[in-house]
Amino acid sequence: MKISEWLDKELTGRQVGLMFVFATLIYILPLILADFPYIDDNWRALAAGTGWAQEGRLFAQWFYNLLTFSGAAPNIFPLPLLIATLAMSWALTRLTFHYFPEPTVAHCLVVLPLWYNPFFLQNLSYQYDGPTMALSLVAVIYAITFRSPSRVQQLLIPAALIALAIGLYQVSFNVFLGLCCLEWLRGANDQLPWPAWWRSIGCKVVQVSLAGLIYYATAYAFMTQSRTSLLNGAAAPLLQVEINAGRVLEKIVLLVHGGFAWVFAALLLCAIVGAVGVGQRVLKRTDTGVNKTIIGLLCLLLLPLLMLLVPGASLFFRDFNEGARTLMGFAVALVLLFYLSHRALATVHGKLPLLLLVPLLAMLSLSFAYGRVLTLQKTFATTALYALSTDIASRPALRDAKRIYMSVTYSDHWLVSAAGSFKQLPVLHYLLNTDFYMLAENLPKAGITNVVREKERRNATRVGYQGYPPLVDSLFYRIYLLGDYGFIVMKEPVRVPSLQW
Structure with a gap:
């Protein structure tokens, strides 16, 4: 079979899975080769220490207790990272088929930024925390893609998965909310009926509420209050949120430098064209004018909400952390750009979406530079x-x-x-x-x-x-x-x- 034919053919679940196994493993290869104990890894390896429970990450502690067959956390790197990477490959495969029932290679590229998030490299640098942060992403993806004819299962199982993700790493909740926004944007583009569109929103609200209860009854009980202090309401909190958001934007701009600036500019331009196409699809809906207006306005609001979810709730905490590991929401912003760009490029020519390989290669190159x-x-x-x-x-x-x-x-x-x-x-x-x-x-x-x-x-x-x-x-x-x-x-x-x- 010619390469051009293979690029256009519909892939099986096994083929998509193998593709993601290769793509995810090559991204973490520089980190494994470097084998550098990163900050907290030093004291954890020295004492085989855990300490995650008091941070509200009880399930991260259980993960290492189970994996090491001990009550502590002996250093077994890179085994946890390899396990998390394989789990991520399965999750990305599931998400691909969730978005595209008959996926091709180009379709697989759309979801890959969830792993190829440049800022996620700092998360993966932690030999102890990195794998549990990756597994929290896996849990979020499974919560989004889970489908069951039973209403009880459709509410409880995703809720349990969301609670699991938060109990592994709280910041992954930003990713879940971002993927929800993407779900609703896809629903508008695919002309999901008005009642089904609102049922989807209601379902997610119930799932999040149940997840909060599960988390509160489990991991939250072990969390120290010092990590939950919000901004002082009497000390201009909105101004502090604005300052925090500006600091995050300064860090994101560091990525847009040299050739990366041209790559992201082209990606953004294609995404804008794709967004216009989604707007046209909304206008062509058979709903009433009021319904179309509401859906259109909500879609417009989803875009700034996705940008806000890049740092997410950390903007509102008194102990603001501007580290790259808190910017997991940036991955969903990239997926949105890739999704809209895929739509725009596919309308011009069937093979043009393969150009999404260029920004992915740029991010892979960054991974190897970071490894050095x-x-x-x-x-x-x-x-x-x-x-x-x-x-x-x-x-x-x-x-x-x-x-x-x-x-x-x-x-x-x-x-x-x-x-x-x-x-x-x-x-x-x-x-x-x-x-x-x-x-x-x-x-x-x-x-x-x-x-x-x-x-x-x-x-x-x-x-x-x-x-x-x-x-x-x-x-x-x-x-x-x-x-x-x-x-x-x-x-x-x-x-x-x-x-x-």
């Missing part, structure tokens, strides 16, 4: 660990100190070896989010157990001991010793304006 940055960070972290542990182990006064406090100095210039990549792809630095020299949790790997991160002292070492002669004065840090206590003070790394060889 992780490798560079791993090399730098290993060298830093060797230098610091050697300085401590080779000096009896430091080796025998009761406690050595380490101050944390954040900087954008620690990883000099990736400066060129950061300049060409600014989003890489945002994804890496490792802007410190060393964590105290790393030192036990080298046998140093008396170093702790400075907490209550509020970085007193940076200003309180500058007048004393340092026992160690290296390129990156100074170590002071006062009595039985040591203090590691990081230096601001040297800025390199340009590297030319």
Whole structure:
């Protein structure tokens, strides 16, 4: 069979599944090859620790208890990530057939951004948390695609899946709401009858309500209240939401740089044409003018709602987190762009939707670039660990100190070896989010157990001991010793304006 014929033919469930297995595995390959313990992974691997239950993620803790046959979480990376990736392949297969009963290769490309979300790379960087975050996406997709002739099952099973997703990672709820918006937009495009359209909305409302009850009765009971504080209503909350949204937009703009800007501009243009086509389909409905107007207005409201769901509920929390791992909703925005672009391109020529491969290849390229940055960070972290542990182990006064406090100095210039990549792809630095020299949790790997991160002292070492002669004065840090206590003070790394060889 010729390649052109294969691209046009209807695919079987097995063929679609194998295609997604390949596509999802190749996306995570750079992360597996880098094998870099990312931030929280250090202390979790050291103590085989869990700690997810108090974060409202009880099911993440159960996942590792079951997978490791223990009451803790020994490090078994990359097994959890491989399991989650295969599960995601099955979920994407199910979603493809949900959207397109007779899928081709081009149809499969439409749903792939749920995994090829550039910001999701930070989620997957966590060797412990990444797999459970991926599984939360799987649960959300199954909740959207579940169909049963029984009304009770149609309400309860998706509700249980939504509660499972939230109990694995709360941010995945943004993805569920985004996929609901996409469902209703598809319903308008496919001219779903007026009663069925509203029944779909009502069904989702009931499912979410039941999911909230299930989550409240299970994982939420273990959650500490400190993580649920909303914005202060007496301190201009709308202004704070606006500020938070602006900070998120600044991070998203980092992705639109260089060639990525042209790729996303073309994708957006095609999506606009596709959106106009959906509007025309709404106007051609046989409903009354009032019904068509209501559906049209709701479809218009769904678009800004999808954009709001990129950061989602995190905008309204007092402890706002602008990390890339909270932008899981961006994946649904990409799926919407791909869906509308597919419609626009397919009306011109049957093979044009295959052009969606271009933005997917761009995101795959970003994954490999990010994998190389992780490798560079791993090399730098290993060298830093060797230098610091050697300085401590080779000096009896430091080796025998009761406690050595380490101050944390954040900087954008620690990883000099990736400066060129950061300049060409600014989003890489945002994804890496490792802007410190060393964590105290790393030192036990080298046998140093008396170093702790400075907490209550509020970085007193940076200003309180500058007048004393340092026992160690290296390129990156100074170590002071006062009595039985040591203090590691990081230096601001040297800025390199340009590297030319």
